[in-house]
Amino acid sequence: MQEKNIQLTKNESNMQPNSLHIETNRREYKEQVTENLEKEVVAFLNSNGGRIYIGIRKDGEVVGVDNPDEMQLQIKDRLINNIRPGILGLFDIFYEGKGKLLNAHFAKTLDFLTVDGKYNQLAFLFSDKNSISIRVAKWWGTDKIDLRENEEYGECSLIKSMQKVLDKFDIENVTFARKVGIGPREERKLVDSKALREAIVNAFAHNDYTVGDTPIFEIFANRFEFTTYGGLVEGLTHEEFFEGVSRPRNPEIMRIFKDLEYVERLGSGIPYIVSKYGKEIFKLMSSVTRYAYMFDEVIETEETAQTTPKTTSETIQKTTSKLSKNYPKTIQKSPKNHLKTTQKSHKTIQKPHKNHIKTTQKPHKNHIKTTQKSDTVMADIQNNPFISLPDLAKASGITVNQIRGRLEKLKKTGLIRRVGAKKGGYWEIIQNDANTE
Secondary structure, X not given: OOEEEEEEOEOOOOOOOOOOOOXXXXXXEEOOOOOOHHHHHHHHHOOOEEEEEEOEOOOOOEOOEOOHHHHHHHHHXXXXXXXXXXXXXXXXXXXXXXXXXXXXXXXXXXXOEOOOXXXXXXXXXXXXXXXXXXXXXXXXXXXXXXXXXXXXXXXXXXXXXXXXXXXXXXXXXXEEEEEOOOOOEEEEEOOOHHHHHHHHHHHHHHOOHHXXXXXXXXXXXXXXXXXXXXXXXXXXXXXXXXXXXXXXXXXXXXXXXXXXXXXXXXXXXXXXXXXXXXXXXEEEOOOEEEEEEEOOHHHHHHHHHHHOOOOHHXXXXXXXXXXXXXXXXXXXXXXXXXXXXXXXXXHHHHOOOHHHHHHHHOOOOOOXXXXXXXXXXXXXXXXXOOOOHHHHHXXXXXXXXXXXXXXXXXXXXXXXXXXXXXOOOEEEEOOOHHHHX
16 A cells, blocks of 8 residues: 655654654655645556655755644645646646646646536546456467467556556567577567557557456467457447557647657557458457557568578488487488488489378377477477476577467467476476377
């Protein structure tokens, strides 16, 4: 629970300045009450809390106050009357950060009042204290089976919640660095940063809050997924939606977002997303809109191509030497057959040995085609069944999220399985008849 205390120091106090009595980000000294008291209290409320001491100089020397009881009543009256549902202080802070000031009529200007002068639902959404819950779920795999994190960013102003979600996804949208030839390293992220920001801001701006639902943000091993409630605005066609026709569900929210520069230009977000990921990522339902950004697999493919310049036979020989008998023996035999057939005539190459056809053209249904990325993961697991995800990612030169995606594919094809819990468990390469013949 946050500390938000104001303490008064009497003249006869025994409090003396020492090393503990210096100002910090959670302790502030005032010789007397100032005009900015409310704003300083709100700043503490919007952070991790703190204490304001009145009657102490900045250097820690106690000067006290003459009538602490009367002053305490005055302070209490000011805080009750001048800080209304946390809204005024919040907007002062956010708007001043953009070089804008709000006057005493801000609530009416921003449409926060009903016809009879009471705060409406919009004011509730932007209040520092509310019951709005914003969820960010992170899953281990590519489906909703194994939950890794479930974070709540709600019960505060919509702006504050949105900024927390933006910060969270900025961290999750990790950067890849790759080197092509002798040139400089190229950096790319899992998804386009601008498109990611547009998706989050749009989810907050266009969600239908009247039904009590809030936008949902999810992180999978291979994608970021966003869900908003309310469907398309009445009268807006699918084609108009993709073309960026501006018909916001919540124009008052969009106005505030634009004031605070979260929105660059009305109607530009969806066309930009479509230009990057296409229309097919959207699933437009009657009451729900859902879409996902798949992680940039091009980076992974290009990295593999640049780091494996060897011939096919060299790659197969090096990879199979690391694998034990648990890995298909047909693959281990393929280099020998390959060398044998390539030494024969052109006619022989057109009609390779039947064993070669069997090993290359008719793999078992559970067998993944021999590629550098799957072989590397299998080899690392074979060498150390207890290897961690970060170590697997480091060995493959990719991110932990991409390693999870590869492991999911290997599990679905029946090549590996996880034994035991996440912590203390291990990976096992599955043996079957097709792999041991």
